[in-house]
Amino acid sequence: TYEVRKKISEKIHKLPLNYFDIKTNGEVLSIVTNDVDTLSQSLTQSITQLITGATAIIGILVMMFSINVVMTFIAILILPITMIIMGLVVSKSQKHFKNQQDYLGHVNGEVEEMIGGHNIVKAFNAEEKVLNKFEEDNEMLKTSAHKSQFYSGLMFPVMNFVGNLGYVGIAILGAYYCIRGKINVGNIQSFINYMKNFTQPIAQIAQVSSQIQSMLASAERIFEFLDGEEEIEIGTRFEVDKIKGNVEFSHVRFGYNEDQIVINDFTTKVKAGDKIAIVGPTGAGKTTIVKLLMRFYELNSGSIKIDGKDISKLNRQDLRKLFGMVLQDSWMFSGTIMENLRYGKLDATDD
Numbered sequence: 466t467y468e469v470r471k472k473i474s475e476k477i478h479k480l481p482l483n484y485f486d487i488k489t490n491g492e493v494l495s496i497v498t499n500d501v502d503t504l505s506q507s508l509t510q511s512i513t514q515l516i517t518g519a520t521a522i523i524g525i526l527v528m529m530f531s532i533n534v535v536m537t538f539i540a541i542l543i544l545p546i547t548m549i550i551m552g553l554v555v556s557k558s559q560k561h562f563k564n565q566q567d568y569l570g571h572v573n574g575e576v577e578e579m580i581g582g583h584n585i586v587k588a589f590n591a592e593e594k595v596l597n598k599f600e601e602d603n604e605m606l607k608t609s610a611h612k613s614q615f616y617s618g619l620m621f622p623v624m625n626f627v628g629n630l631g632y633v634g635i636a637i638l639g640a641y642y643c644i645r646g647k648i649n650v651g652n653i654q655s656f657i658n659y660m661k662n663f664t665q666p667i668a669q670i671a672q673v674s675s676q677i678q679s680m681l682a683s684a685e686r687i688f689e690f691l692d693g694e695e696e697i698e699i700g701t702r703f704e705v706d707k708i709k710g711n712v713e714f715s716h717v718r719f720g721y722n723e724d725q726i727v728i729n730d731f732t733t734k735v736k737a738g739d740k741i742a743i744v745g746p747t748g749a750g751k752t753t754i755v756k757l758l759m760r761f762y763e764l765n766s767g768s769i770k771i772d773g774k775d776i777s778k779l780n781r782q783d784l785r786k787l788f789g790m791v792l793q794d795s796w797m798f799s800g801t802i803m804e805n806l807r808y809g810k811l812d813a814t815d816d
Contacts, residue, residue: 466505472691473497479695482761486721491574496690499569500683507680511673518666525663532656533648536638540660543631547667550623551674558616562682564609570686571602613678620674628664635660700780708787709772710737712758717767719757726765727753752793759785 473496485493529537579586579595586595639653712735720726728750735741743751756762758769760781769776776784789809797805807813 481696489574491577492570495570495573503683507676511676518670521666539634561609561613562678566682568606702780705786713770715768718765
């Protein structure tokens with residue numbers, strides 16, 4: 466769990482910004498908290514039960530073979546039947562466990578956004594709209610959870626029924642062998658006790674299968690996140706101090722999605738020392754221009770150059786050291802105000 470959380474934390478800083486355009490903060494938080502917790506609990510509880518159950522089955526089989534081989538094979542017939550039933554139930558319930566974890570992420574995202582934007586919700590009288598959206602996602606979460614629990618809940622009674630069929634088979638065959646004088650009543654009694662102990666761990670494994678399915682659904686989401694495409698750094702390093710600050714946009718074309726182009730054929734030159742104000746209505750692409758300048762996103766076509774150097778071929782970290790960016794949404798990290806002011810340049814003087 467420690468390793469997984471560590472890897473997720475490292476991964477967050479390697480993901481491109483467009484990942485967070487698709488996923489809400491709440492969904493990412495749900496992976497770090499809920500999914501990792503589910504994985505942790507299942508590993509500590511279910512896996513232990515699986516190991517002890519499997520060990521018990523092997524030990525009991527050895528003892529059963531020592532009493533009577535044919536009766537043991539009758540008992541073993543339960544296993545393939547059990548596996549087929551478990552396979553059928555798991556194939557039905559797994560998708561619902563996956564949906565359950567997905568919608569848990571959506572609900573967390575909704576709550577996180579509602580609390581963060583509470584004033585905006587109030588100001589625009591959007592309470593009913595927000596509640597309806599939450600109700601919709603919560604209903605989907607309830608439905609998927611109900612279906613997943615229903616299917617996994619079938620396991621234990623079905624396994625019990627199959628186990629009881631095994632008892633009947635052993636009792637009939639044992640009685641036949643007893644009449645023929647091949648086995649005594651004490652051996653039959655011992656065998657039935659072993660049979661009982663044999664079906665117990667199978668039922669136990671069936672019982673923990675719902676936890677294992679939750680674990681698999683969580684693991685799938687975690688590894689999907691960890692396998693996400695990273696922001697690859699291949700740019701050449703350069704000396705930040707030697708940059709004058711001449712900026713040139715040449716036929717820039719960009720869209721956050723391929724089919725929705727925001728900026729079409731934008732060309733302009735800004736000389737070092739110029740003060741430029743970019744003015745336009747909301748959604749015109751003002752912030753996008755600055756994001757492209759800092760290489761938060763890659764261009765669809767065209768180029769941006771600083772002192773004649775194409776920024777797509779420059780090292781991102783060096784490039785971002787050239788800028789002082791004041792975001793429109795303020796965000797304070799824990800610590801003093803001075804530490805927040807120095808966040809991007811820890812060696813900045815008081816002046």
